[in-house]
Ligand SMILES: CC(=O)N[C@H]1[C@@H](OP(=O)(O)OP(=O)(O)OC[C@H]2O[C@@H](n3ccc(=O)[nH]c3=O)[C@H](O)[C@@H]2O)O[C@H](CO)[C@@H](O)[C@@H]1O[C@H](C)C(=O)N[C@@H](C)C(=O)N[C@H](CCC(=O)O)C(=O)O
């Protein structure tokens with residue numbers, strides 16, 4: 001597009017004196033390419049104007065900003081706007097041809113549950129026959145379902161990356177997209193320029209006050225998603241929902257806790273294999289099976305179903321979709337075994353701090369009839385060495401059997417890490433542990449020794465695809481390792 005057209009049509013500015021062709025837009029000078037427009041953002045740490053020269057060297061053909069700081073100049077055409085981040089988002093959407101207009105877009109916001117609900121929604125939409133893309137903390141997916149990563153990883157990336165990914169989804173045949181919208185993204189206009197079809201609200205608790213200042217500020221930023229959407233899916237169990245009612249032109253509510261709502265869950269049962277419950281909904285009453293752990297996932301499922309139903313999914317499709325949901329990679333992920341004989345339950349989770357390990361083990365304890373096993377290591381290199389002993393203590397205290405093993409020890413002697421974990425367990429007067437250096441062997445040991453009725457938690461690696469051993473980086477797939485060990489058990 002020509003700079004003059006962007007100035008007039010997108011930024012509502014007078015025609016600039018020079019009129020180069022613009023092929024893209026970026027806020028990061030290091031990412032500028034020949035033909036880029038560089039948006040100089042005044043941030044908390046830097047003023048983007050300091051990087052105009054770098055952007056120009058890389059081929060930028062113009063600069064957009066809120067005004068040149070005193071003493072700074074550029075030979076590039078300079079477009080002055082009232083809000084640089086808003087301009088960045090509008091330009092990105094325009095240069096990518098407003099890809100969200102070609103998609104049914106569902107946004108998900110809230111303090112917890114965004115990633116899980118996004119994954120579930122995209123799975124339900126696919127189960128209903130809609131090729132669907134996904135953008136979440138765990139990466140992004142085109143309709144082919146393969147998880148991809150992008151540089152400078154965010155939950156919600158800056159507008160140029162986000163609009164580029166939406167365009168890629170459209171090119172690959174997506175008809176729908178699910179986007180996790182973080183509060184930072186909403187505050188910093190990263191999702192401005194996305195035309196939503198539905199917005200999901202999970203719930204709100206105190207978080208990120210360093211950035212948003214107050215809970216009110218945090219709420220106001222998150223509320224922006226509901227303000228921008230034509231249809232809202234609101235959590236009747238969350239007190240903040242009272243202040244969201246009537247904000248979107250259309251809305252439905254959901255409740256997993258017996259509140260009056262359009263989508264309700266009743267008779268919730270948790271077992272080792274997942275959740276069972278009844279659903280009362282505008283599509284009728286039906287039963288659901290969800291192979292996930294954690295009662296909060298009932299609420300996430302209701303939200304995902306309400307959004308998918310709005311986009312056309314039927315009750316049957318929702319029911320089948322929930323039953324076949326594989327969870328989010330590496331987040332309390334239930335590993336599917338070979339079937340047939342009873343097996344211990346095996347879970348892969350990325351918990352790698354003492355509090356998250358404790359929470360994961362407590363959650364699993366509630367549905368474990370037999371013994372609870374944990375396989376856990378602690379990273380080396382420049383990673384915090386002070387958590388090693390507390391991890392050992394938590395594992396010893398909260399599990400019946402703890403196996404300490406390697407986890408990306410890098411250049412730190414593995415023996416030192418294991419000795420610290422053992423010390424933590426011993427000082428807590430726990431002696432139910434053993435160390436097995438090789439992670440594969442440790443996993444096989446736990447899974448082959450565990451009995452049906454036991455649970456084995458493989459903690460720390462989650463969805464990571466490498467294992468760092470000294471200077472070596474080995475390909476790694478924890479879920480596959482677990483599935484292989486389960487298969488070996490049944491031979
Ligand atoms: C609080 C926040 O989100 N800040 C983001 C914001 O920073 P900022 O406005 O202070 O920008 P800055 O670093 O001062 O830089 C100003 C401008 O100069 C540019 N610059 C800067 C340096 C340079 O060498 N070259 C250059 O061009 C920058 O690209 C930027 O446009 O814009 C930057 C550029 O995109 C982001 O890197 C930065 O993310 C920081 C690193 C961050 O940690 N963000 C996290 C908190 C975040 O966004 N998290 C949420 C999820 C939160 C959750 O729910 O857990 C997310 O969506 O990922």
Ligand SMILES: Nc1ncnc2c1ncn2[C@@H]1O[C@H](COP(=O)(O)OP(=O)(O)OP(=O)(O)O)[C@@H](O)[C@H]1O
Nearest residue numbers: 110111112113114115116117137155202296299300
């Ligand atoms: N609906 C919910 N209500 C309360 N807690 C939840 C809910 N859903 C998930 N959680 C908890 O929050 C943790 C993170 O879930 P999830 O990854 O889905 O959230 P998130 O909002 O995407 O957070 P992040 O962006 O940090 O990944 C889960 O492991 C679980 O403990």
